[in-house]
């Protein structure tokens with residue numbers, strides 16, 4: 001009888017160890033997928049957000065379902081044009097976006113599987129880049145994020161095993177009791193067993209308690225800290241020597257020469273190669289690294305020093321400022337209509353090399369908000385609404401200087417003043433804030 005139960009215990013332990021190795025193996029594979037994703041795809045893709053290319057989670061299954069061909073996506077990743085040539089589905093995907101994907105001829109099927117495994121099981125780490133975090137320690141955080149999924153599964157499996165083992169023990173004791181005639185008819189519950197065990201092993205119980213409490217603290221601290229913290233994020237860029245300081249400050253180039261759609265569209269825009277080559281056909285760069293970077297730039301533009309060869313490739317700049325998909329933000333509303341400066345939201349970019357998300361304390365004060373008075377981290381919802389609460393719309397601007405620009409608000413202001421009894425709450429402080437005109441309405445910022 002006893003031998004039978006011990007045998008069962010062994011089986012359980014074997015199963016557990018096998019699972020442990022399996023999980024360790026999966027983590028290994030997912031770490032490889034992560035590395036491949038980060039070196040090849042991350043500059044344009046995120047598992048859950050649109051970057052330059054679409055979000056990638058679930059695309060492998062989607063492609064297989066839509067085309068019935070499991071290998072088409074490998075063709076796409078190795079050379080998307082080959083896939084377009086054979087599949088109308090691939091052609092629609094390629095036509096949907098403005099920009100094009102790169103080719104990765106050296107990736108094997110196994111590599112691509114590893115990438116999609118990683119993407120499909122991706123867990124947003126706290127304090128990571130892009131959507132949810134600061135740049136420092138990004139890679140470490142990600143590693144933990146990718147792994148933690150498996151730790152949860154492993155934890156669950158262990159729990160099941162522990163309970164199963166306890167169940168075996170319980171039955172074993174019951175049998176023993178019956179055999180020795182001690183049976184009092186009462187069944188032992190799991191709780192009783194746990195209590196008895198804790199009593200026998202007080203030191204160990206205390207240690208487990210301390211570890212559990214400590215882990216809880218660490219996890220919740222990381223979670224709280226991770227919320228909405230994007231500040232200081234400064235991803236590496238493909239043209240490493242590119243410097244805002246050299247261009248915008250030392251050479252006095254206007255921000256909107258390069259980000260030329262900020263004043264009349266939703267996006268400020270990242271300059272295309274043509275914009276750079278306007279100057280860099282002739283300007284070679286000063287520093288050693290700068291010269292190398294300009295050379296790389298020309299190579300990507302397909303410029304051989306005399307003429308264009310026609311073989312150009314886009315530079316995949318890494319996005320710095322990204323809001324989640326559910327938020328609507330419009331540059332022209334702020335830059336053109338609101339009359340704000342770039343530095344009000346992006347800080348002293350002209351002192352930076354590559355762009356970095358400025359801390360709220362670095363932002364140029366707006367209107368009535370004194371220096372260092374913004375209390376919420378840049379890019380969080382609190383940041384948007386704090387500014388909307390404190391900033392007056394420019395109702396009093398000089399219409400002679402800027403005809404037509406703010407007449408809409410002039411008119412509102414005029415009407416409000418006429419009915420000052422009703423609109424007292426708007427007028428009591430002699431200003432109309434963005435909030436009072438609807439800048440706190442959820443639907444203005446959320447789709």
Ligand code: HEC
Nearest residue numbers: 040041044052053054059077093094097099100101102316
């Ligand atoms: C230079 C930017 C860039 C890089 C790097 C890049 N992609 Fe793409 N990818 C795109 C764009 C843009 C699209 C949208 C389709 C198009 O316009 O060609 C896309 C589309 C895709 C699609 C189809 C998505 C859908 O909605 O069906 C898959 C799958 C994909 N990419 C996988 C990858 C993988 C895997 C890597 C890394 C090995 C990678 N991409 C690297 C830009 C890129």
Ligand code: HEC
Nearest residue numbers: 239241242251271275276279283285286287290291293294
């Ligand atoms: C309006 C002209 C202009 C445009 C447009 C322009 N640059 Fe420059 N760039 C300059 C000047 C001027 C310098 C300084 C050269 C010097 O000091 O010898 C420079 C320097 C550089 C350097 C070298 C820095 C160093 O350390 O020597 C790099 C790299 C560079 N630019 C990249 C770019 C990229 C990438 C773009 C497009 C996004 C771009 N530039 C667009 C004018 C321009």
Ligand code: HEC
Nearest residue numbers: 255259262267268269321322323329334335340341342345
């Ligand atoms: C009211 C705050 C605000 C002002 C003013 C502002 N920006 Fe932005 N900027 C943002 C936010 C928020 C994002 C992220 C948008 C997103 O993810 O949809 C952003 C994104 C960007 C991007 C990334 C690409 C893009 O188009 O989304 C660039 C480049 C940029 N801003 C440049 C500028 C320049 C240049 C100016 C001044 C002419 C400026 N911004 C003024 C808040 C601002």
Ligand code: HEC
Nearest residue numbers: 247248253254255258317319320321342346349350354355
């Ligand atoms: C010579 C062209 C050039 C000029 C001038 C320039 N930028 Fe940029 N900007 C770039 C390039 C290239 C990038 C992408 C690389 C990077 O992130 O630094 C960029 C990135 C940015 C970003 C981050 C975009 C993102 O991915 O979210 C912001 C914000 C920005 N610039 C603001 C400004 C402001 C403000 C000024 C004026 C003080 C300015 N830029 C002047 C070329 C330029």
Ligand code: HEC
Nearest residue numbers: 328329337338344366384387391393434437438439444445
């Ligand atoms: C530095 C101050 C400032 C910050 C930060 C800011 N805004 Fe604004 N916002 C303004 C001003 C000023 C206006 C009014 C423009 C005008 O005159 O219509 C405005 C207007 C708007 C409007 C139009 C409101 C309406 O009633 O039509 C939307 C939507 C908006 N902002 C979204 C955002 C989002 C989303 C963010 C954060 C990502 C943000 N803003 C951050 C200053 C700011």
Ligand code: HEC
Nearest residue numbers: 228323324327379380381384385388439440441442444445
């Ligand atoms: C001025 C613009 C603005 C307004 C108004 C606004 N939001 Fe947001 N909201 C944002 C931005 C920006 C984010 C993204 C913040 C982030 O990623 O940390 C956000 C995020 C959220 C989130 C996701 C949680 C989070 O922190 O990421 C929820 C839920 C939300 N908003 C609900 C609302 C509701 C409900 C209202 C109306 C009472 C509202 N929002 C009004 C800009 C706004």
